[in-house]
Amino acid sequence: MKNYLYILLLTVLIFYVASEEEYCSVNSKECIKNSDDNERLKDLDNKYERYYKEIKNAEDNYKECDAKNCGCYENVIKQDLRIFKENGINEELINDSVTRGSLYQIINKKLYRNKVCMFPSRCAGIEYFLLQIAKNMSDIEFVINTRDYPQSNKNFGEPLPVFSFSKTSDYYDIMYPAWSFWEGGPAISLYPRGLGRWDQHRISLDKISKTILWDNKEAKAFFRGSRTSAERDNLVLLSRKNPEIIDAQYTKNQAWKSDEDTLHQPPASEVSLEDHCKYKYLFNYRGVAASFRHKHLFLCNSLVFHVGDEWTEFYYSLMKPWIHYIPVAKDADQRQLKRLIEFAKDNDSIAKQIAQRGRDFIWKKLRMSDIVCYWRKLLKNYAKHLTYQPILRDNVIQIKEK
Numbered sequence: 001m002k003n004y005l006y007i008l009l010l011t012v013l014i015f016y017v018a019s020e021e022e023y024c025s026v027n028s029k030e031c032i033k034n035s036d037d038n039e040r041l042k043d044l045d046n047k048y049e050r051y052y053k054e055i056k057n058a059e060d061n062y063k064e065c066d067a068k069n070c071g072c073y074e075n076v077i078k079q080d081l082r083i084f085k086e087n088g089i090n091e092e093l094i095n096d097s098v099t100r101g102s103l104y105q106i107i108n109k110k111l112y113r114n115k116v117c118m119f120p121s122r123c124a125g126i127e128y129f130l131l132q133i134a135k136n137m138s139d140i141e142f143v144i145n146t147r148d149y150p151q152s153n154k155n156f157g158e159p160l161p162v163f164s165f166s167k168t169s170d171y172y173d174i175m176y177p178a179w180s181f182w183e184g185g186p187a188i189s190l191y192p193r194g195l196g197r198w199d200q201h202r203i204s205l206d207k208i209s210k211t212i213l214w215d216n217k218e219a220k221a222f223f224r225g226s227r228t229s230a231e232r233d234n235l236v237l238l239s240r241k242n243p244e245i246i247d248a249q250y251t252k253n254q255a256w257k258s259d260e261d262t263l264h265q266p267p268a269s270e271v272s273l274e275d276h277c278k279y280k281y282l283f284n285y286r287g288v289a290a291s292f293r294h295k296h297l298f299l300c301n302s303l304v305f306h307v308g309d310e311w312t313e314f315y316y317s318l319m320k321p322w323i324h325y326i327p328v329a330k331d332a333d334q335r336q337l338k339r340l341i342e343f344a345k346d347n348d349s350i351a352k353q354i355a356q357r358g359r360d361f362i363w364k365k366l367r368m369s370d371i372v373c374y375w376r377k378l379l380k381n382y383a384k385h386l387t388y389q390p391i392l393r394d395n396v397i398q399i400k401e402k
């Protein structure tokens with residue numbers, strides 16, 4: 001009997017969710033479907049009031065950081081290392097971390113690493129930067145995790161000084177600039193050697209953004225990516241219903257077997273980063289961890305809708321919702337997604353301004369020189385926490401410039 005009730009309740013609930021659009025037009029003041037134009041405008045003032053307040057609030061509290069000497073990111077480094085401040089990092093702690101990644105050493109201005117790297121092109125993408133700063137670094141050793149997922153969970157075991165490119169607030173990991181700034185990013189058919197060369201993408205995206213100016217962009221929301229997380233489903237489903245304002249489709253990934261893996265429709269073809277710039281509104285979703293798409297989208301000078309705020313890279317916390325991007329709750333339903341897009345469409349000057357600020361942040365504060373600077377500052381600060389003098393280990397190989 002209990003089971004029966006439960007199933008009945010579930011059925012009603014599913015029906016209710018599925019028919020939400022129809023329900024809301026009857027009951028909700030916020031729903032604009034079926035209402036005449038006058039009412040629609042009156043409604044819009046109310047429904048956007050919250051967004052105006054958020055923007056005003058964000059602008060009142062925003063302070064531009066000083067990009068000189070990668071100063072914007074000093075607090076990120078401080079915060080990540082804080083947990084090791086009291087007791088420092090001893091050799092035992094490093095030994096405990098070794099299984100979580102690749103052990104690197106800088107000894108006598110030379111760079112060394114364990115013989116085996118789990119993802120060689122990711123290690124190469126990291127070593128490109130390490131080689132530049134090794135020349136001016138005291139003797140240190142550290143463990144770099146090249147997997148997507150962070151390693152030192154706050155709920156299990158002692159804090160481990162493991163470097164990871166992305167994390168949530170549940171992890172102690174020390175963030176470092178991802179390998180994909182140079183090489184080893186996701187390999188899709190458009191980027192068969194793996195996304196990398198941030199220096200080159202910066203320039204090509206900037207060029208495109210200057211040929212497709214804001215007023216010439218299509219006032220449409222756009223997303224292309226594989227179904228790495230179901231968080232993306234709502235936008236894709238909404239796009240199927242409202243193709244005139246959204247083009248969000250799933251592409252294949254390596255695990256693709258049938259249309260089921262692209263939410264019961266054939267996979268769409270991949271779209272280059274540059275071709276994203278044709279659209280005014282670009283959605284960024286996390287993947288397994290933070291998405292490598294993120295920084296690229298901003299350089300289109302399009303408005304970024306950034307979904308979820310859990311997964312971060314080292315530079316994310318300096319970018320503020322409503323200043324640099326439109327924040328979207330990770331569990332936003334279709335109605336909420338649609339409303340945010342309509343807000344941007346109806347308020348073009350606001351949308352354009354946020355897009356510009358987002359672009360300016362990435363263009364001026366996330367340069368290749370900032371990445372090198374971040375690595376240097378990170379390792380210099382990390383070095384202060386080591387409680388011992390590292391010596392060259394057995395089983396390491398020297399990494400040399402290619």
Ligand SMILES: *[C@@H]1O[C@H](CO)[C@@H](O)[C@H](O)[C@H]1NC(C)=O
Pocket residue numbers: 091092095393
């Ligand atoms: C750490 O590991 C190295 C290499 O296995 C070993 O020589 C060293 O004694 C270990 N140090 C500590 C404190 O356990």
Ligand SMILES: *[C@@H]1O[C@H](CO)[C@@H](O)[C@H](O)[C@H]1NC(C)=O
Pocket residue numbers: 136
């Ligand atoms: C090397 O480090 C020292 C001390 O931190 C600093 O004074 C010097 O400018 C650095 N040199 C280079 C080339 O970065």
Ligand SMILES: CC(=O)N[C@H]1CO[C@H](CO)[C@@H](O)[C@@H]1O
Pocket residue numbers: 044045048346347348349350
């Ligand atoms: C600043 C701005 O563009 N505000 C507009 C937002 O959208 C509503 C509804 O279309 C307009 O009334 C505002 O003027």
